[in-house]
Amino acid sequence: MPSQLTLESALEPLIAAHQSWLDMARAYAKGYAIQAGSVTSDDVRRWADTMGCQPDSPHAWGALFLGKEWMWLGRQRSTYQSNNGRFISQWRWQP
Numbered sequence: 001m002p003s004q005l006t007l008e009s010a011l012e013p014l015i016a017a018h019q020s021w022l023d024m025a026r027a028y029a030k031g032y033a034i035q036a037g038s039v040t041s042d043d044v045r046r047w048a049d050t051m052g053c054q055p056d057s058p059h060a061w062g063a064l065f066l067g068k069e070w071m072w073l074g075r076q077r078s079t080y081q082s083n084n085g086r087f088i089s090q091w092r093w094q095p
Helices: 007-017 019-036 041-051 058-063
Strands: 070-077 087-093
Touching (some): 007 019, 019 058
């Protein structure tokens, strides 16, 4: 019987390829969430734009908030014009 594929196992190669960027981005996201109460990918994207440290693949953003410490709070519209107002998730750090 084949084993069930989980999101984490499907993303393992992507996470491994971008581990250094994910470590930095997650550290920023955690600190921002602790200070502000919540964080979105827009918040981390502003940091990445300012620091000039975008991931090599845009798919790496999908692995940013993986982990049981991140509590999903809801959705809000992205403030980035290139996202055309699509909804993004809002997260709280809860260790």
